[in-house]
Amino acid sequence: MAKPIRSGSDAMKRDFLLFIGFSVLVMLAPQYFRGGYMMNVLVFVGINTMLAIALNLLLGYAGQISLGHAGFFGLGAYLSGIMTTTFSLNPWLAMPLAAVAVGSLAFLIGFPVLKLKGHYLAMATLGLGIIFFIIFNETYEWTGGPSGLSGIPYLELGGISFNSDVKSYYLIWGFTLAVMLFALNLASSRVGRALRAVHDSEVAAQVLGVNARLLKVQIFALSALLSSIAGSLYAHTMTFISPTSFGFNFSIELLTMVVIGGLGSIYGSFLGAALLTLLPEILRGANDYDIIIYGGLLMVMVMYMPGGLVRGIPALFRKLAGRKGGVDHA
Amino acid sequence: MLEVSGITQIFGGVTALDNVSFSIAKGNITGVIGPNGAGKTTLFNIITGIYSQTAGTVTLEGKNVSGFPPERLARLAMVRTFQNIELFGGMTVLENVMVGMHTRSSSGLLACALKMPWTISEERRIRDGAMKWLEFTGIVDLADHLAGSLPFGKGRLLEIARALAVEPRIVLMDEPAAGLNSQETLGLAQLIKRIRDLGITVVLVEHDMELVMDICDRIVVLNLGRKLAEGTPREIQESPEVISAYLGDDD
Numbered sequence: 001m002a003k004p005i006r007s008g009s010d011a012m013k014r015d016f017l018l019f020i021g022f023s024v025l026v027m028l029a030p031q032y033f034r035g036g037y038m039m040n041v042l043v044f045v046g047i048n049t050m051l052a053i054a055l056n057l058l059l060g061y062a063g064q065i066s067l068g069h070a071g072f073f074g075l076g077a078y079l080s081g082i083m084t085t086t087f088s089l090n091p092w093l094a095m096p097l098a099a100v101a102v103g104s105l106a107f108l109i110g111f112p113v114l115k116l117k118g119h120y121l122a123m124a125t126l127g128l129g130i131i132f133f134i135i136f137n138e139t140y141e142w143t144g145g146p147s148g149l150s151g152i153p154y155l156e157l158g159g160i161s162f163n164s165d166v167k168s169y170y171l172i173w174g175f176t177l178a179v180m181l182f183a184l185n186l187a188s189s190r191v192g193r194a195l196r197a198v199h200d201s202e203v204a205a206q207v208l209g210v211n212a213r214l215l216k217v218q219i220f221a222l223s224a225l226l227s228s229i230a231g232s233l234y235a236h237t238m239t240f241i242s243p244t245s246f247g248f249n250f251s252i253e254l255l256t257m258v259v260i261g262g263l264g265s266i267y268g269s270f271l272g273a274a275l276l277t278l279l280p281e282i283l284r285g286a287n288d289y290d291i292i293i294y295g296g297l298l299m300v301m302v303m304y305m306p307g308g309l310v311r312g313i314p315a316l317f318r319k320l321a322g323r324k325g326g327v328d329h330a
Numbered sequence: 331m332l333e334v335s336g337i338t339q340i341f342g343g344v345t346a347l348d349n350v351s352f353s354i355a356k357g358n359i360t361g362v363i364g365p366n367g368a369g370k371t372t373l374f375n376i377i378t379g380i381y382s383q384t385a386g387t388v389t390l391e392g393k394n395v396s397g398f399p400p401e402r403l404a405r406l407a408m409v410r411t412f413q414n415i416e417l418f419g420g421m422t423v424l425e426n427v428m429v430g431m432h433t434r435s436s437s438g439l440l441a442c443a444l445k446m447p448w449t450i451s452e453e454r455r456i457r458d459g460a461m462k463w464l465e466f467t468g469i470v471d472l473a474d475h476l477a478g479s480l481p482f483g484k485g486r487l488l489e490i491a492r493a494l495a496v497e498p499r500i501v502l503m504d505e506p507a508a509g510l511n512s513q514e515t516l517g518l519a520q521l522i523k524r525i526r527d528l529g530i531t532v533v534l535v536e537h538d539m540e541l542v543m544d545i546c547d548r549i550v551v552l553n554l555g556r557k558l559a560e561g562t563p564r565e566i567q568e569s570p571e572v573i574s575a576y577l578g579d580d581d
Contacts, residue, residue, distance in 0.1 A: 182443045182444070183443070185442060185443050185444065185445045186439070186442050186443040189437065189442035189443070189445075189449060189453065190428075190431075190432065190435050190437050190442060190449075190452070190453070190456065191437070191438070191439050191442045191443075192442070193421070193425055193428055193429050194429060194432055196418060196420060196421055196425075197418045197421070197429045199420070200417070200418035200419050200420050200421065201416040201417070201418060203380065203400070203412075203416060204412070204416035204417070204418065205418075205429065206399065206400040206401045206404075207378065207400045207401075207403075207404060207409060207410055207416075207493075208404055208409065208429055208430050208432055208433070208492065208493075208495075208496055209401050209404030209405055209432045209433035209496060210401060210429070210432050211401045212401070218439055219439075222439065264420075
């Protein structure tokens with residue numbers, strides 16, 4: 001049974017405490033994982049969490065699919081990479097410039113593309129992702145083509161260069177927590193409600209005065225902008241980028257993170273991103289069988305946790321607790 | 331208040347509406363009735379900007395609003411409900427009504443995401459306003475329930491509460507009594523009268539004749555896409571054309 005959340009301020013307080021608790025855990029994590037390798041994996045969890053949240057705002061809240069988000073991620077990475085290498089721009093300047101450029105591009109593309117619905121929208125965004133991938137591969141003189149772009153500088157702040165695992169961890173997770181807070185605020189606001197309304201019944205939302213078309217385009221642009229920031233951070237952390245990181249496979253992986261974690265849940269996006277990033281590392285011991293186990297686990301989760309991890313795990317605990325008490329609520 | 335003139339709608343080769351004109355006075359409850367296939371719902375969809383008509387104009391408070399999209403009409407204080415209630419099923423009852431306050435609030439995407447101070451006070455105002463309409467329609471105790479889990483009758487009340495949250499000057503209801511039991515229909519009749527008493531003009535498409543004759547000040551009768559008659563409930567009940575349209579001719 002869900003607790004009544006009538007007053008609103010109770011819910012706000014609860015959400016705030018949850019976020020503070022989560023942030024503390026994130027900040028303490030390096031104390032437990034002294035090994036450099038694990039820190040590296042957790043950096044990827046952070047980047048993927050940002051991307052999953054960006055996609056979730058579009059898919060889980062507004063109900064609009066995108067199979068091309070790896071393209072926006074890559075565009076942010078390449079724009080940042082090219083501006084800081086070829087044009088020797090400061091990375092802190094390149095990152096917002098790239099984000100605004102990618103966001104504006106998505107805004108323009110969004111008007112024609114988001115007129116489409118369902119499968120057609122999926123196909124159009126799929127095509128978009130593929131076009132970006134081809135551009136990354138073919139514009140050698142800018143991107144270095146398939147052999148990639150190297151020598152991208154680290155981010156620096158007050159004389160500290162974010163060039164080690166632990167420093168990168170704090171940089172990436174600082175941004176990830178900011179993106180989370182941003183998305184949590186948005187989700188519980190007037191605009192978040194309008195997005196969910198468009199998802200549930202577009203015509204009813206319009207009748208109540210929601211400009212559904214503009215709102216969908218805005219959220220598409222915001223989603224691309226956040227993906228671009230994640231891309232810039234990726235480029236400045238790895239210092240080397242190549243097109244294979246931004247292909248169709250990664251778009252599908254992002255989609256899987258959002259769905260496995262839980263559509264329309266910000267913390268779900270973190271759970272999905274964490275699981276899909278950590279699972280291949282955990283399964284590394286299983287040699288050639290890792291892919292089969294990986295795929296099998298995902299299938300089982302989608303079948304038995306259709307609401308995603310964020311809803312499935314509490315349900316599982318309730319079920320286990322019920323068994324222990326001797327009462328089985330079927 | 332609202333005037334439709336010369337509305338014609340042709341779907342493929344079928345003329346759904348043929349040169350329909352009438353006007354609705356401010357503060358009235360007007361019923362639009364007619365046998366199945368008369369074009370009532372099509373007319374509603376044209377007035378509320380869901381369809382665009384083949385010909386004719388819709389005038390709202392002296393302003394030509396033909397072809398305006400629904401979200402623009404909401405800003406001009408016109409709102410509607412649907413025959414098969416269109417709730418936001420994944421949201422709570424309270425949140426549904428809060429969406430109704432969309433045009434009465436203005437925080438943008440960035441301001442909301444950055445939780446600027448003014449968005450917090452606006453959020454409180456939206457919540458209080460929504461609660462007021464839940465009280466008005468008598469479903470305040472369901473505020474925290476998921477809209478998708480409501481029984482149909484309560485869902486209908488929620489849809490009306492949500493429409494009222496727009497603070498409309500005119501509400502169009504498409505078969506509000508459809509799917510309600512007789513007890514619920516009586517409650518609906520009272521509610522619609524109370525809405526009129528707030529100074530809101532009400533237009534309804536309805537099949538429940540008892541309800542229509544009870545609450546409507548004026549009635550427009552459509553048949554086969556044409557306006558057949560217009561008048562007070564008494565005039566309509568005594569009109570030979572209307573009787574023959576509903577019961578068939580003798581010959």
